[in-house]
Amino acid sequence: MSAPLRTDEAAKAPGTPSGIVEGASPRKSVIARQNGRWTAYWHLLGARLKEMKREPEVIFWVFLFPLLLAFGLGIAFRSRPASIPNVAIAAGPGADAVLQMAQRAPQSLRAQLVPEAEALDGFRLGRYDLVIIPHGDAGGELEYRYDPARPESVLAKAQADEALQAAAGRKNPFATTERASSEPGARYIDFLIPGLLGMNLMNSGMWGVGFALVDYRQRKLLKRYVATPMRRSDFLLALTSSRLILMVLELGLLLGLGILIFHMRVVGSLLAIVLLGALGAGAFAGLGLLTASRAQKIETVSGLMNLVMMPMWIFSGVFFSYERFPAVLHPLIRALPLTALNDALRATILQGAPLAAQAGHLAVLVAWMAISFLLALSWFRWT
């Protein structure tokens, strides 16, 4: 065979040292190492974690965003003492005496003397919760103008009546004592944090798995990987385990924030919470895999994921209880994976319910995980 145009003809001369291993293999003699069964898995996992760590968007969406959300909503809906009602006293004979009596109890109502027309106007606009119109001189009949549909108006009427009657000399038939008590566990922030946790597990599970896969596919990196002896199962396993590791961090961060800043009380066992988190992360990793099993472009998969996640953002009780939706919908809502996860997280964190008591929620999560993984694996395209 002649190849006159080659410039390295010399290399073909007999006896040229050729760096060939004994035997006919052209492979290099220097074998660096012998890779074990799990070497590839550990390298894939390491590479995935490094990639995530180096992606600033991941840090923001997975860690910072839920924290900001919890912080913002936590402050907006923080528990405040019930506000003191604003009461207008219509000017006229006897009004001064009423004002004096009202001012003896400043902690239960704030009273002001205003002309009657202005008082009624202010009442209509919500500036006053109650208007008191005295009929006749001191000691005469008082008219309370209030709105039974406005809780603060009803409260103002009761408080004003109480204060005025006491000031006029009414004696209580028996003595009472009062003690203020605000239990952590029943506040909005306590409701919110487990919901945010569930939502975050959904977001980062779907995006973390689905987005990464389509990105790899678009770069032809999946194809490059399957052109090696890499086991496909190792690759998917590494992707899923990277999600589980991230899940533990997300969980710790949000719960930590709840405990440190909002003095949330975690009643259930930490192990049960982590197990639930793992199950949730697994179910959403499966859904992410399924969503991304065929999509060739980032745009396609973004649309699909939003389509899958949107109903759960609305129905699954992240920000408010799904009990507000009509009862007909409840069975459907409860079949959504995020609803099951949120319910289970709330029951465990807030009420300390044991996992055994939540078999229904667990079954929903396992079913979603199993079905989506199975479908995804049969549809998945590597090229």
Next chain:
Amino acid sequence: MSPLKRRPPKNKSLQKPLTHSARQFVRIEGMGLAIECRGLRKTYDGKVEALRGLDLEIREGECFGLLGPNGAGKTTAIEILEGLLTATSGEVRILGRTWQSHPRELREWLGISLQETRLAEKLTVRETIELFASFYRQPRSPVEVLAELELTEKSDAWVGKLSGGQRQRLAVATALVANPRILFLDEPTTGLDPQSRRQLWDIIREFQRAGGTVLLTTHYMDEAERLCDRLAIIDYGQIIAGGSPAELIERLGGQHMVEFAIDGASSHEAKKTTNGKHMQEIWRSLPGVESVHADNGLVCLTVRQPHVTIPALLEAVSQQGARLLHLTTRQASLEDVFVRLTGRHLREES
């Protein structure tokens, strides 16, 4: 892993003699086929015929080139051989095995660089190469491969920060770290500057010198001429010519090209007019001319002996009353073979 297990059974008797001359002996005997395919067809969506019956025999230790314009079917062919696509019909054997029977073994033996893979941008060069090394049972040392491809300095740089040439070298490094017996390179030098191309050529030759088999696709003729022991020119999914570069050029008829332009009857217009036909006949009848074709305003003559043809050409030009504007002679190249075979240049679009 024992060498016996690695070896396709065919080759057992040839295990000992391992100098290059021994490999040449193997070639002469027509044994030790690294890659073999017969009647390969690929139809996409039942309509587009990417391959229309491809037969190849690539011997162990040779560098084989698949040449052709864009869309000729080169990538489809190489991806079927790599086991990444399945052929609509036809048969493939790599080192005597088929993809159906020994997929995992074959994966261990092949080093592949795909066209346009964008490796993960946020991993460093070292991390990338170590990741690929981890996929193989017995990879080469990543440090050594990086040194060989002159990427040591860039070991800690993110892949996203590399230049085109460095990325391409890294892509080849991911193939070489497999310690492969066959290296598949799909357009390894497309879009690279001349220096990076030369660097890659050296790497490929080095691999071959160590006894490896190389299959590469390219649409650069000079690349094929310099690197390949044998090549096949593909157009519209079929092989239209095959052999060593020298054989192909030899088959062109002459080994020299004479290109010229004249004014008066410009060769560009000459193609269309009857007068032009007449002119072509004049050139064809000059002594030593094997063939004539027009190319970019030049008349190209394929000739055996330029020293016989050129005086006659000058004579003919002055007889026509025309003036010679341009005259060059050069050795015929694969590009000429391709133009001759297809009427098109290799890198022309469409």
